[in-house]
Amino acid sequence: MVGSARLDWLDVEHRPSAGRAAQPIYLDHAATTPLDPEVRAALLPWLGELFGNPSSAHGHGRRARAAVDDARDRVAAAAGCASREVILTSGGTEADNLALRGVLERWGAERGRHLVVSAIEHEAVLATAQRLAEAGRADLTVVDCDRQGRIDPAAVASAVRPDTVLVSVMLANNEVGTVQDVPAIAAAVRARNPRSLVHTDAVQALGRLPLGLGALGVDLLSLSAHKAYGPQGVGALVAGHAVFPAAQITGGGQERERRSGTENVAGVVGFGAAAELARRRQETDAAELSHLAGWLTDLLMESVPGRWRSLSSWACSRCRLRSSSLAIAPAAWSARTCAWSRSTSVEGRSGLAPGSGGRSGEEGAGSPWRWRLPPRWPTADRAAGDRSPSGPLPTWR
Numbered sequence: 001m002v003g004s005a006r007l008d009w010l011d012v013e014h015r016p017s018a019g020r021a022a023q024p025i026y027l028d029h030a031a032t033t034p035l036d037p038e039v040r041a042a043l044l045p046w047l048g049e050l051f052g053n054p055s056s057a058h059g060h061g062r063r064a065r066a067a068v069d070d071a072r073d074r075v076a077a078a079a080g081c082a083s084r085e086v087i088l089t090s091g092g093t094e095a096d097n098l099a100l101r102g103v104l105e106r107w108g109a110e111r112g113r114h115l116v117v118s119a120i121e122h123e124a125v126l127a128t129a130q131r132l133a134e135a136g137r138a139d140l141t142v143v144d145c146d147r148q149g150r151i152d153p154a155a156v157a158s159a160v161r162p163d164t165v166l167v168s169v170m171l172a173n174n175e176v177g178t179v180q181d182v183p184a185i186a187a188a189v190r191a192r193n194p195r196s197l198v199h200t201d202a203v204q205a206l207g208r209l210p211l212g213l214g215a216l217g218v219d220l221l222s223l224s225a226h227k228a229y230g231p232q233g234v235g236a237l238v239a240g241h242a243v244f245p246a247a248q249i250t251g252g253g254q255e256r257e258r259r260s261g262t263e264n265v266a267g268v269v270g271f272g273a274a275a276e277l278a279r280r281r282q283e284t285d286a287a288e289l290s291h292l293a294g295w296l297t298d299l300l301m302e303s304v305p306g307r308w309r310s311l312s313s314w315a316c317s318r319c320r321l322r323s324s325s326l327a328i329a330p331a332a333w334s335a336r337t338c339a340w341s342r343s344t345s346v347e348g349r350s351g352l353a354p355g356s357g358g359r360s361g362e363e364g365a366g367s368p369w370r371w372r373l374p375p376r377w378p379t380a381d382r383a384a385g386d387r388s389p390s391g392p393l394p395t396w397r
Contacts, residue, residue, distance in 0.1 A: 029227075030174050030204060035270075036229035036277055043231060043270035054263050055252065064265050071272025078275035079202075079223060079238050080212025087237045087245075087258045088268055092203040092224035095237035096124035096168075098259065099199045099220045102245025103166045104138055111195050112163025114139045118151045118170065120178070122201055125168050139163075149178035157188035164193055170201035171216070172209060179209065186217030197243060203227050203235070207278025208286060219243050225267070230274025234267035 052060030251260035
């Protein structure tokens, strides 16, 4: 009855029937995703009977090396790059740090020490850039966003100077879901200074948006496995073969001298499996998630009349305290998005006070629920009357 019956959000507790516990609804996929069964099956042997150091020359080591190389190929295929351009890391945060610190160390003396980042970057970029500036190692310019969290390519270009060594603008935002026009931003940067390198944090985009250094016009691209149904603790920085960022972790010289440390074979194998699934399912998943997001947005608007534009505030102040009984885990109190608990939230940077709701009539303004769900087209773009899924809901893996 989801298409016609109104949902009383004061009675969303999904009271268990006799002998059955409530089943939680997980809506915080931008924070982390559950491990896909195929990914689990691929990595489990490397937590048991299969083992070996990929740097060892004996059979166990060669088998581990082959597994890592195969996973790297899969990640490269999903990221639209060459295998040699994939630098395996411990996750998106390390990938972002390697991009900023590695480029500054490698190219700063030759090209300049000016960094340009957007105001809506993940803290892995923002905090790192700020630390570098505070330490006197870089000059920093932060480009602001509009009320929808969008970055104007012209504004980025105007911030570029002759000594700008790196520009970093994320592809898809982890808090409000805004997708930036990275190709236009990269083109504007290069028109201003062809020597400036461009990095994009694409952690939220794997399996959801087309990737590729050439397609996006960037030199570096950050990825993380656990945002795409892979394991936590593994990611990658994709770096063009001519970029070669300076290693920030030195030692055994792994990853072609760009990131030392014995590879996390099980995690890397899981990353490869997740990347392969993301590449294979991207087109079908995008349509499925867009349909689900539209349906849920409409359901929320109809079920909470007059309050849908301040659902973030409502969820934080009311649902967060009752999350165990509501059995819902939405992005409103995710790992990074509670606006009232963090003054640097994207909602704040875009000029929206927590719960302000934006201006009446703005598509998506002030509604992190609308933004934070997977990217979708406006309701008007869907077929008239298509307000709920037809038949059973698709499986949201």
